[in-house]
Each structure stands twice: as C-alpha cells, then as structure tokens.
Amino acid sequence: MSAEKEAVKDESMLLQKAMISRNYDAITSKHETGRKVVSTFVPGNLNELVMCFDMLNNLPEINAIQAGMRKLSGGYIMEAEKGGHSEDVCTYVKADIGQMARGNIAPNGKPFPDPDILLLSYTGCYTFMKWFELLREQYKCPTVMVHVPYQGDGHTTQNMRDYIVKQLKEEVIPTFERISGKKFDIDLLRELMTRSAKAEDDLVWVIETAKHKPSPIDAYFGAVYYVGPIFSAFRGTQEAVDYYKVLKKEIQYRIDNKMGPITPEGEMKEQKYRIVVEGPPNWTNYREFWKMFYDEGAVVVASSYSKVGGTYDMGFRHDPKNPLESLADYCLGCYTNRNLPTRVDILEKYINDYEADGLLTNSIKSCNSFSAGQLMMMREVEKRTGKPGAFIETDLVDPRYFSAANVKNRLESYFQMIEQKRRGVKSAA
Amino acid sequence: MGTQEIVAKCQAIFDDLNFTVAREWKAAKPGRKVIGFMPVYVPMELIHAANALPLGIMGGGDSMEVIHGDAYYQSYICRIPRSTIELGVTGRLDFVDMMLFPFVCDVIRNLSGIWKMMFPNVVSRFFDTPQNFDEKIGGTYYEHELLELKEAIEQATGNKITDEALRNSIKLYNENRKLIWSLYDSRAKEPWKFPTWEIYLLMRAGLQIPVDEHNQMLKDYIAAAHAEDKPKRDNSRIVLNGSFCEQPPLNLIKSIEMAGCYVVDDDYVLVNRFLTEDVPLEGDLLKNLSTTYLKHSVETSCKYVPKEEDKGKYLLNRISQCQAEGVIFAAPSFCDPALLDRPMLSHRVSENNIPSISFKYAENSGQMQPIREQAGTFADSIKLWS
Numbered sequence: 017m018s019a020e021k022e023a024v025k026d027e028s029m030l031l032q033k034a035m036i037s038r039n040y041d042a043i044t045s046k047h048e049t050g051r052k053v054v055s056t057f058v059p060g061n062l063n064e065l066v067m068c069f070d071m072l073n074n075l076p077e078i079n080a081i082q083a084g085m086r087k088l089s090g091g092y093i094m095e096a097e098k099g100g101h102s103e104d105v106c107t108y109v110k111a112d113i114g115q116m117a118r119g120n121i122a123p124n125g126k127p128f129p130d131p132d133i134l135l136l137s138y139t140g141c142y143t144f145m146k147w148f149e150l151l152r153e154q155y156k157c158p159t160v161m162v163h164v165p166y167q168g169d170g171h172t173t174q175n176m177r178d179y180i181v182k183q184l185k186e187e188v189i190p191t192f193e194r195i196s197g198k199k200f201d202i203d204l205l206r207e208l209m210t211r212s213a214k215a216e217d218d219l220v221w222v223i224e225t226a227k228h229k230p231s232p233i234d235a236y237f238g239a240v241y242y243v244g245p246i247f248s249a250f251r252g253t254q255e256a257v258d259y260y261k262v263l264k265k266e267i268q269y270r271i272d273n274k275m276g277p278i279t280p281e282g283e284m285k286e287q288k289y290r291i292v293v294e295g296p297p298n299w300t301n302y303r304e305f306w307k308m309f310y311d312e313g314a315v316v317v318a319s320s321y322s323k324v325g326g327t328y329d330m331g332f333r334h335d336p337k338n339p340l341e342s343l344a345d346y347c348l349g350c351y352t353n354r355n356l357p358t359r360v361d362i363l364e365k366y367i368n369d370y371e372a373d374g375l376l377t378n379s380i381k382s383c384n385s386f387s388a389g390q391l392m393m394m395r396e397v398e399k400r401t402g403k404p405g406a407f408i409e410t411d412l413v414d415p416r417y418f419s420a421a422n423v424k425n426r427l428e429s430y431f432q433m434i435e436q437k438r439r440g441v442k443s444a445a
Numbered sequence: 446m447g448t449q450e451i452v453a454k455c456q457a458i459f460d461d462l463n464f465t466v467a468r469e470w471k472a473a474k475p476g477r478k479v480i481g482f483m484p485v486y487v488p489m490e491l492i493h494a495a496n497a498l499p500l501g502i503m504g505g506g507d508s509m510e511v512i513h514g515d516a517y518y519q520s521y522i523c524r525i526p527r528s529t530i531e532l533g534v535t536g537r538l539d540f541v542d543m544m545l546f547p548f549v550c551d552v553i554r555n556l557s558g559i560w561k562m563m564f565p566n567v568v569s570r571f572f573d574t575p576q577n578f579d580e581k582i583g584g585t586y587y588e589h590e591l592l593e594l595k596e597a598i599e600q601a602t603g604n605k606i607t608d609e610a611l612r613n614s615i616k617l618y619n620e621n622r623k624l625i626w627s628l629y630d631s632r633a634k635e636p637w638k639f640p641t642w643e644i645y646l647l648m649r650a651g652l653q654i655p656v657d658e659h660n661q662m663l664k665d666y667i668a669a670a671h672a673e674d675k676p677k678r679d680n681s682r683i684v685l686n687g688s689f690c691e692q693p694p695l696n697l698i699k700s701i702e703m704a705g706c707y708v709v710d711d712d713y714v715l716v717n718r719f720l721t722e723d724v725p726l727e728g729d730l731l732k733n734l735s736t737t738y739l740k741h742s743v744e745t746s747c748k749y750v751p752k753e754e755d756k757g758k759y760l761l762n763r764i765s766q767c768q769a770e771g772v773i774f775a776a777p778s779f780c781d782p783a784l785l786d787r788p789m790l791s792h793r794v795s796e797n798n799i800p801s802i803s804f805k806y807a808e809n810s811g812q813m814q815p816i817r818e819q820a821g822t823f824a825d826s827i828k829l830w831s
Contacts, residue, residue, distance in 0.1 A: 100791060102776075102784035104521070104805075109785070138576065138749075142551045145576065145749050146785035152753050153789055161576065161749060163583070166548075168557055168571025175593070179586035183577055352551075355571070356558025381521045384781055388526065389555040392517050396562060409519065 023280035023303070028263040032244050035259065037124060039249045043074050044126035052196050055131040055151065058325045059350040060139030060164055062343055064208040064252040064334070065188070069196035073249035074131060076147070080111040082123045084299030084413030092118060093414050106143045107382045107414040109150065116154060133195045135188070136161040140324075140352030141385040160191040164347040170358045172348045180344035206336035208252035213333040218260035219246055220328050225267050226317040227370055230287045232270035234277040235370075236297065236316035237306040247325030251334075279310045288313030289434055292366045294359075294393065295378040295386050296321045298410035301418045305410070308424050312431050318366035320359065323351040330362070352385045360396045367401045373434045374403040376427075381411040404437055406430035448643065448669045451662060455646035458653050459695070462509055462532065467500050467653050468540050478602040481538060482545040483529070483553050484690040485747055486719040487572055488734050491595055493614040493656060495602040500541060501652025501716060504528040507694040507809040517559065523779040524807045525691035526556045533564060543568040543601040545594075549690050549747045550781050568601040570594070576749040578739045587735040595731070611730045617656045619723040624663040625651075626718060629710065631667060633767035636707035637677040638670050641685075642698045648714040678705075681827040684769040685711040686760060686790065687776035687783035689745050693806045700813040701773065705824035709767040712745060719743055746782035757793030764799060770827045773820065774803035800827060 025033075046053050052071045056062065058078065066073050083089040092114030093107055099117060101110050115121070120128040136148040136159060145161075152159045162183050165176040189200045222242050226235045233239065242263060250256040270276070276284035280303050291309075293316050298305050309316065326332065327349045335342035351359070363375055375397045379387045394405040408426050411417035458466050471477045478497040482489075489499040505511065505528030513534040514527030532538050544567055546557035557571040573590060575583030595606050625648070632639035647666055651659040685701070689712040701708060722741035725733045744750060744759030764772065772794050776783035787803060794801050802823045804816060 100788045102787065102805075104779045105781055105784050136749075142554070142747075143781055143785060146746070146782070149750065149756060149789060150785070153756070153792070156753065159751075159753070161751070163576035163749070165573045165586075166554055166571060168546075168554070168573065173589075173593075175586060175589040179575075179577075179582065182582045182585070186579075186582060187577075355561070356555055357561050359558075360562070379519055381519075384522065384555075384779075385551040387519060388522055388552040389517075389559050391519070392559050392562065 021281070024278055024282045026266050026278050028259060028266055029241055031259055031262055032241060035245065035250060035255055036248075039072070040122050040124045043072050044122050044124060044128060046072065046129045052132040053129060054133050054135050056135040057137055057139070057144055058247050059141065059352065060137030060162065060347040061247065061251065061325060062135065062137055062162070062188070063249060064205055064212060065184070065192070065343065066135070067208055067252055068201060068204050069192045069198045071132070071192070071196055074128070075248055076112045076151070077108050078248055079115065079122075079128075080108040080413050081299050083111050083115060085302055086123070087300065087415070088115075089300060089413035090415040105382060106147070107412050109143060109147045111413045112147070113150060113154070130155050131157055133157060133191065134159040137164070137347060138162060139164040139347045140166070140350050143385070158191065158195060160188050162188060162347065164353060167348065167354050167358065170355050172345070176348060177341060177344045180347060181340045184340050184343060202339060205339045209334040209336040209339055209342065211254060211257050212246075212252045213336070215246055215251065215256040215260050216326070216328045216333050218264055219243065222260070222263060222267055223318075223322060223329055225271060228271055229371075230274060230276045231290065231315050231317050232267050232275060232277060234279070234284070234306075234316050235322060236293045236319040237279075237302070237309070238277050239319060239322035240297065243322050243325060277315065279306060281307070281310070284310045284315060286313040287315045289431055290315060290317045290370065290372045292317060292363060292370065292372045292375050293319040293321070293378060294363055294375060294390060296324070296380055296383065296412060297378065298418050299413050300415040301420060304420060305418075305423065308427050312428065314427075314431060317370040317372050320351055320363065323362075325350065327351055356389045356393060360393050360400075363393065363397045364400050367397065367403055372403065374430070375405045376430065377405065377407045379407060379409045381409060381417045382414065383412060404430070404433050406433070446665050446669060448666060448673060451666045451669065452643045452646055455650035455662075458650045459646050460508065462505060463537055464500065464540070464653060467498055470498055470655065471540055476604070478542040478604075479540055480543045480545065480598065480601070481541040482716075483547060483549070483556070485547060485549050485715050485745060486574065486742075487545050487547050487716065488591065488594070489656070489716065490611060490614040490618050490724070490734065491591070491598055491606065493617065494606045494610040495598045495604045497542070497598065497602050497604070498655060499652075501714070502529055502532065502538070503649070503652065503692050503714070504808050505531055506692070507696070507811065521779055522552060523691050523777050524809060525777070526552050528808065529556065530559070530563070533560070541567060543570070543598065545570055545572050547572045548574050552781075553690070568597065570597055574738065578751060580736060580739060584732075584735050584739055587738065588731050591731045591734055608730060612726050615724045615726060615730060615733070617660065620660050621651070621656050621663070622718055622720060623723070624660055624667070626721075628663060628667055629718070631671070633709045636680070636682065636709055637675050638673065641702055641708040641711065642695060645695070645698055645713055648717060651717055652714065679828070680705050680707040681771060681824040682707045682709045682767070682769045683771045683773050683824070684709060684760070684764050684767060685713075685773050685775055687746075687774045687780070687787065688713050689715045689747075690780060690782070691777035691808050693775065694808060694810055696813050697806055697810060697816055700817045701820045704817045704821035706773070706820055709769050710763045712743075715743060715745060746786040757790050760790055761793060761797060764794070770800075770831055771823060772799060772801040773823065774801060776803070776805055778805045778807050800831060
C-alpha cells in the first residue's frame with residue numbers, strides 16, 4: 017500500500033493543530049503545573065465554567081476521534097471487548113476504555129493523567145451517562161452531573177431551564193470550587209462568554225458561506241475543523257477568537273476568488289453536487305471518505321454533525337448578561353437533544369437555504385442517538401423537498417465497520433441519481 | 446380458581462396482539478380512553494385517575510411478523526421499536542388515544558418523535574424522569590413534569606384528574622405493588638411453586654387490564670399457588686438482569702427454568718414494581734409520586750447512580766434477599782442501557798464471588814437450544830462448584 021501524501025493545510029488548520037497540541041501538553045503536564053483536569057463531553061460542554069476555575073478540559077470523545085484518525089482505535093476497541101464490553105455499544109466508549117487499558121497515551125506521546133473530576137454534562141445522548149459511570153469505576157474520582165432534559169415536544173420549558181441552572185448553582189459550581197480551591201467569579205464567566213459569543217458569530221459566518229456558489233467550504237469534512245475550537249477546550253478563549261479571524265480571512269479570500277474548499281489534496285475545483293449530510297463522519301478512514309466526495313465533485317454545504325456541540329446557526333449565542341441561564345439554553349439546544357420532527361425541520365431548511373441537491377445520511381452503527389429514526393427522517397425530508405436522499409452506513413471509530421467499496425458504490429449511485437433527477441427536471445421543463 | 450385457569454387467562458391476553466381486552470374495556474362505557482406506554486416507567490396512577498386505561502406496549506413479541514417496521518430501522522437497532530411501529534402501522538393500536546415514551550434510551554426517545562410524525566392524530570409525549578435525585582433539584586423539576594403530564598392527560602382524555610381520583614388510583618397501585626412484591630417474595634421462598642413463566646404472564650396481563658382486576662387476579666393466583674403442591678427440584682437459584690425493556694420470548698423464560706434454574710428475581714416488566722414503597726396518600730400527591738420515585742425506586746440501567754459505591758448495590762441486595770446463587774445477564778441485542786451497564790454489574794457480582802453468565806436475545810429469538818445449554822451448564826456449575 018502506498019503511503020498517503022501529506023495533506024494540504026491552511027494556516028487556520030496549522031493554528032488549530034498548535035492549539036490542540038498545547039492543550040494536550042497542558043493536560044499531560046498537570047502534575048508539574050498543579051492544574052486540575054476535568055473530563056467532560058462535547059455536547060453540553062461547559063468550557064467557560066471550567067475555565068473560571070482555571071481547570072483544563074479533556075474530552076474523551078475528541079481523544080477517541082484522535083485515536084480513530086491515527087488508526088489506533090481498532091486495537092483499543094478490541095481491548096475493551098476483551099474486557100467484557102459488548103460489540104453492540106458505542107465505539108467512542110470502547111476506544112476510550114481500551115486506550116486506558118493500553119496505558120492511556122495522549123496524542124503527544126505522554127500518558128494522560130487521571131482526571132480530577134468527571135463533569136457529566138448529559139446532553140442528547142444516553143450513552144454519556146453510562147460512559148461516565150464506567151470511567152468513574154476506573155478513575156475513582158469525583159463525578160458531578162448536569163442532567164439536561166430532552167426536547168421531547170420540540171421546545172424548551174422554563175422548568176427545564178430552572179432545573180439545569182439549579183444543578184449548576186447547587187452542585188456543579190460548589191464541586192468545582194472544592195476541587196479547584198478557587199472561588200467562583202461570575203464576572204469572569206461573563207467575560208469568557210463575551211469572547212464565546214464573538215467566536216460563535218464568526219463560526220456562523222463561516223458555515224453560512226456555503227450558501228455561495230461555488231461553496232468556499234466543505235460544511236462536513238471541513239467544518240469538523242471549523243467547529244473544533246468552539247466545540248472543544250477553547251470556547252471562551254482569546255485563542256478561539258483569533259483562530260476565527262484567521263479562518264474568516266482565508267474563506268473571504270476563497271469567496272473573492274470563486275475558489276472551492278481546501279481538501280487534503282488541494283483546492284476542490286469542480287462542484288457538481290451540493291449535499292446536506294446528516295450524522296457524524298467516520299474517523300478511521302476520514303481522508304478516504306472525504307476523497308470519495310471531492311473526487312466526484314460533491315461538496316457538503318450543510319451538516320447536522322457540525323451542530324452537535326451547539327446550534328449557533330439557529331441563533332443561539334452565549335449571553336454574558338444571563339450566564340448560567342445561557343449555559344442551560346446552550347445545553348438544551350444541542351442538535352441531538354432536539355426531537356426528530358425538529359431535526360427533520362432543520363434538515364429541510366438546510367436543503368432549501370443552501371440550495372442543495374439532496375440529503376445524504378451517514379448512519380453510524382454504534383450511535384443510537386443519531387441513528388435511530390434516520391430512515392424515517394430521510395424519507396420525510398425527501399417528501400418535503402422533492403430532493404433525493406441516500407443512506408450509507410459506517411461507524412465512528414471502529415474500522416471493522418467501514419467498507420470503502422460499499423460506501424463508494426453507494427455514493428456513486430447517489431450522485432448518478434441526482435444527475436438523473438436533474439435531467440428529468442430539465443426535460444420536463 | 447386454580448393457577449392453571451388464571452395462567453390460561455393471562456396467556457390469552459398475552460397472545461392477543463389486537464389487545465381485545467383493552468378494546469372491550471374502552472368500548473364498554475362512553476368517555477373511556479386508553480393511554481399506551483413503553484417501558485420502563487410511567488406513573489400509571491395519573492392515567493388511571495383520568496378514567497383511562499394504562500396499556501403497556503412491550504413490542505410485538507415473537508409471534509408477529511415485522512414487515513413495515515424493518516423499513517424504519519437499521520439492522521443494528523434493537524427489535525422493540527420496529528415491532529412497535531408494526532403494531533401501529535397495522536392498526537393494532539388504533540384505539541389508543543395517547544402514547545407515552547418514557548426515558549429509557551435514545552431509541553425509545555427517538556421513537557417518540559417518529560410516532561409524532563407517523564401518527565399525528567395521537568397525542569405522543571416523551572416522558573422524562575430526573576437523573577438528579579435531590580428533592581430540591583430533581584424533585585422540583587419532576588413535580589413540574591408530573592404536573593405537565595397530568596395536564597396533557599386531562600387534555601387527551603377530556604377528564605379532569607381530581608385529588609380524590611388520584612388518591613384512589615394511588616391506593617389501588619400501592620396495593621398492586623404490594624401484591625406483586627409479595628408474589629416475588631413468595632417465589633424467592635418457594636420458586637418451585639411459582640414458576641417464573643407463570644408470574645411473567647401475570648405481569649404482562651397486568652399491563653392490559655384495569656388495576657383492580659389485576660389486584661384480584663394476583664390475590665387469586667397467590668392463594669392458589671400456595672395451596673398447590675408442586676415438586677421441589679434441585680435447581681440453582683438465579684437472578685435475571687438486563688431484560689427491563691425489550692422482552693424475551695416466553696420460550697426463553699421457560700427454557701431457563703427447564704435448564705435447571707429457579708429464577709428468584711428478575712427485571713421483566715419493571716413498571717409495576719418500579720416504586721419499592723407505598724406512595725403516601727396524604728398531602729401533595731404529585732410531590733408524593735415524585736419523592737417516592739427519587740427515594741424509593743429500583744436501580745436499573747436507565748437511572749443514573751450518583752455514587753460509585755452504590756453502583757450495583759440494588760442487584761447485590763436482591764441477590765442476598767432472594768438467596769440467589771448466581772446471575773444471568775440477559776440483554777436484548779443492541780440494548781445500550783443493559784449492555785453498557787453489564788460490565789459494571791458483572792464486576793460487582795464477581796467481587797462478591799457470585800457467578801454469572803451473559804447472553805443476548807431479541808424478542809423474536811427462535812433458537813432456544815443454545816440458551817438451554819448455556820443456562821444448564823451454568824446451573825450445573827453452581828451446583829458442582831459454588
């Protein structure tokens with residue numbers, strides 16, 4: 017097998033890579049610096065609050081993604097399965113647990129220290145609850161939970177909001193104060209949130225540039241990088257604000273010059289198909305998966321996965337005037353915490369607003385939060401928009417469930433279907 | 446009435462996927478409504494107090510062919526949502542006025558949305574229970590949720606839920622839970638007199654008939670079973686764990702017993718004994734339902750356990766109370782709650798030198814021989830080595 021060519025990277029990508037490296041270095045050197053580490057999740061990420069206590073944010077999902085992209089997750093998953101974890105459950109969980117069993121080495125090559133606290137921000141995914149019970153069993157460290165009610169009826173209520181705020185005030189903040197030895201400073205929280213909102217404004221500008229033709233971004237494969245700072249350990253930092261300034265400049269340049277997104281093999285020249293994607297990507301074969309799209313001239317113009325850590329394009333911003341209430345609203349609004357009819361509405365809107373050719377669902381074998389109901393969603397979006405849908409199946413970080421030939425075959429058939437549909441529309445006209 | 450007669454009646458209710466008994470109940474008097482619910486827990490008292498029948502929907506079992514339902518779900522999703530959709534699409538639930546989807550997992554949660562889209566004329570509601578068990582935090586939230594549910598039920602049924610009606614309903618369900626716990630205790634003491642497959646059918650019948658009728662049925666069965674003389678076998682005493690949502694086929698339950706296991710505790714059809722103590726009848730009744738849930742309910746995979754030292758405690762207590770010698774972890778395929786919990790529970794039991802085995806099933810599993818062999822070997826190993 018020939019080695020993969022070095023991927024082409026923008027300045028913003030290099031900047032982000034350096035930010036992530038610095039965060040891993042800070043985490044792995046906690047014993048030297050004395051800083052405390054919080055393990056928590058991407059959806060419902062309370063980064064500003066974590067930073068108020070000068071603690072570091074470590075995200076097991078991101079670690080699993082890193083392991084997937086570095087082709088390590090397969091071994092980790094099998095390690096966890098050998099330890100009694102079912103083949104049927106979330107592969108992020110098993111990658112995380114297997115990684116621990118194999119020395120818990122961070123991407124910088126140093127061992128991850130045990131977290132000082134597990135912050136179970138339970139938003140939009142049942143598995144989170146069990147994941148942190150499993151981690152708690154391993155680490156024997158304090159755990160604090162924020163239970164975020166599901167938007168079963170498609171809207172939030174004051175009762176839900178009050179419940180979250182009360183958990184933050186009466187459980188999370190006092191626990192953080194105890195662990196960190198620092199007093200909570202609401203003014204610092206406001207200050208951090210002001211920065212969050214600025215970065216969120218810029219992120220929304222970025223993802224909405226996909227309305228341009230040609231689209232200067234890929235809103236799925238590329239957006240994974242664009243959402244990185246806000247979805248992980250950098251929301252509320254000046255670094256994140258600066259990152260989006262650089263990113264905006266790059267994208268503005270591409271818009272001005274009618275350029276397409278930068279793929280690992282350089283600029284995408286031809287855009288034949290504009291696609292909306294539902295569901296997370298596969299990480300073990302990420303580059304190969306992306307290539308299947310750009311080789312065919314398919315650009316993703318909107319995706320639901322890029323809203324999993326916050327639905328900023330639907331108007332939400334962290335609000336420094338109401339910091340705790342705003343954190344509650346943020347948690348409640350994450351994509352998988354919205355009911356299926358709302359998810360259908362969002363996808364339908366994306367198809368229309370971004371003038372897309374259709375909806376592609378990448379159904380993830382081990383993610384019921386996303387996957388259960390996607391067939392119905394796809395049919396409903398097809399019915400409402402008249403645009404064709406397609407369904408492929410992969411997994412998050414289990415390489416056993418990425419069948420390149422099958423996926424490629426389905427994608428090619430799908431693009432042909434779009435082509436035929438266009439011809440049908442033209443001949444009818 | 447002997448146990449055989451009662452069990453035959455329950456079997457007929459269990460086998461009837463048209464829910465004739467519930468349909469007849471509804472048709473018998475004008476104004477009656479039926480409210481369906483999925484596993485694991487809903488406060489049936491609120492439904493009953495609105496002059497409605499709580500109807501437990503536990504999937505389609507192994508006798509229903511799923512044709513439409515499979516078109517809604519990928520192969521890696523459990524069977525209960527697809528067979529439930531099949532029940533809906535084939536009109537078997539056309540008499541149900543409202544559907545409740547309690548918090549169990551993401552699949553049932555998402556099914557609530559599918560139901561809203563597929564059956565827009567049926568009131569469908571996701572019912573969230575708190576994962577914070579502090580009365581001032583989770584309790585306050587849950588009281589509001591119960592109030593919202595109460596109002597939604599009133600709207601769907603057109604019947605006001607008065608305090609008096611709710612008190613009466615709580616009283617009936619307190620009695621129901623007491624009888625069920627007493628039946629479970631009797632089985633733990635003399636499992637040869639109370640076969641689990643019979644108890645299971647009794648529990649399933651209770652999901653389709655009015656609670657007062659079920660109470661009488663339980664009383665009759667308990668009395669009849671005590672009076673009957675059945676031979677005691679040299680079986681191993683096991684607790685069954687992990688079957689709280691999608692139910693195993695009846696043959697699987699029978700197979701475990703036939704393989705030489707006395708099931709002395711299980712988590713089938715948990716809704717009817719989810720609360721482990723009486724709901725008080727005085728004062729604010731919604732608050733009472735809330736507090737009983739927070740402080741006195743079973744530990745199951747769909748509930749968060751706030752303290753590490755408490756994880757698996759309930760299972761260990763039940764093993765001890767029922768003098769069980771081993772645990773069978775029997776979970777539906779692709780069941781996140783049961784399968785994610787299993788390693789932790791399995792660690793707890795092995796730390797306490799309690800042997801266990803595990804297997805997976807689906808509600809339509811047909812091959813019982815492997816289960817029988819596995820359970821039989823387990824029962825023998827307990828007898829030989831424990």
